[in-house]
Amino acid sequence: MNQYLDAALDAARAAGALIRDHFGRPLTVNSEEAHDIKLELDVRSQALITDLLLERFPEHAILGEEGSAENAATEFEWVIDPIDGTVNYYYSIPHFCISIALRKKGEIIVGAIYDPMRDELWHAESGGKAFLNNKPIEVSQSTDISQSVVSVGMSKTTAEIEVGLSIFQDLLIHARKCRMMGSAALDLAYVATGRFDAYIERSVNWWDIAAGVLLVNCAGGRLDIAPSAVQSGKLSVLAWNGKIDRNQLTSIYP
Numbered sequence: 001m002n003q004y005l006d007a008a009l010d011a012a013r014a015a016g017a018l019i020r021d022h023f024g025r026p027l028t029v030n031s032e033e034a035h036d037i038k039l040e041l042d043v044r045s046q047a048l049i050t051d052l053l054l055e056r057f058p059e060h061a062i063l064g065e066e067g068s069a070e071n072a073a074t075e076f077e078w079v080i081d082p083i084d085g086t087v088n089y090y091y092s093i094p095h096f097c098i099s100i101a102l103r104k105k106g107e108i109i110v111g112a113i114y115d116p117m118r119d120e121l122w123h124a125e126s127g128g129k130a131f132l133n134n135k136p137i138e139v140s141q142s143t144d145i146s147q148s149v150v151s152v153g154m155s156k157t158t159a160e161i162e163v164g165l166s167i168f169q170d171l172l173i174h175a176r177k178c179r180m181m182g183s184a185a186l187d188l189a190y191v192a193t194g195r196f197d198a199y200i201e202r203s204v205n206w207w208d209i210a211a212g213v214l215l216v217n218c219a220g221g222r223l224d225i226a227p228s229a230v231q232s233g234k235l236s237v238l239a240w241n242g243k244i245d246r247n248q249l250t251s252i253y254p
């Protein structure tokens with residue numbers, strides 16, 4: 001197996017075990033906002049992942065939600081969300097994951113997402129297939145929005161929530177069902193697995209989506225990623241099975 005993929009999977013499993021062990025137990029809150037919570041465990045999970053990766057590849061750079069380590073001398077950068085779905089985690093809702101990707105010269109070459117509560121481990125390498133627990137996966141076959149289940153993310157600020165809400169409202173009427181699950185990385189993994197037909201969020205960071213973007217691509221789906229019009233420095237993402245007409249998914253907010 002590719003040494004990078006191997007490292008990503010080992011780190012995802014190790015961090016998954018850490019956060020699963022603490023699930024439902026008292027947690028230390030580092031900071032709280034109106035629509036977000038940051039935990040000491042977010043930081044510990046990232047430290048564990050970073051240590052494991054840098055032990056094998058000491059020269060690689062890190063871009064993580066809980067901190068980054070730049071290195072202009074390397075073409076390799078790990079993109080890490082140590083707990084994606086922290087608010088779910090804090091409220092003992094078992095829907096969150098660890099997301100780890102590797103970029104080489106900016107191109108995502110490895111992706112791993114681990115849901116430790118369901119023991120579901122997704123992975124992909126650029127140019128290959130996407131896998132869930134080592135079985136190949138594919139996006140869904142739906143061709144029309146009326147037969148589709150679409151996940152919409154709304155992130156954290158009032159502006160982000162307002163945009164997300166207008167998309168959600170439109171899709172609630174046109175799709176079979178809409179969902180808001182609280183983990184962008186799992187939303188993408190679910191699109192790759194055919195559980196969701198599409199996922200839309202207008203304000204995310206690379207650590208939320210890097211691994212999932214590769215999964216969706218390798219599972220035969222399509223993605224539109226652009227700078228966010230809602231929050232500068234963030235990204236807008238639409239991921240879908242590639243079979244539904246894109247216009248049906250973006251009529252409210254192109």
Ligand code: IPD
Nearest residue numbers: 084085086153154155182183184
């Ligand atoms: C958040 C989750 C959520 C999404 C937000 C993300 P976090 O990540 O993925 O589903 O709507 O945009 O920031 O804070 O739990 O790592």
Ligand code: CA
Nearest residue numbers: 081084085208
């Ligand atoms: Ca996240």
Ligand code: CA
Nearest residue numbers: 065081083084
């Ligand atoms: Ca996070």
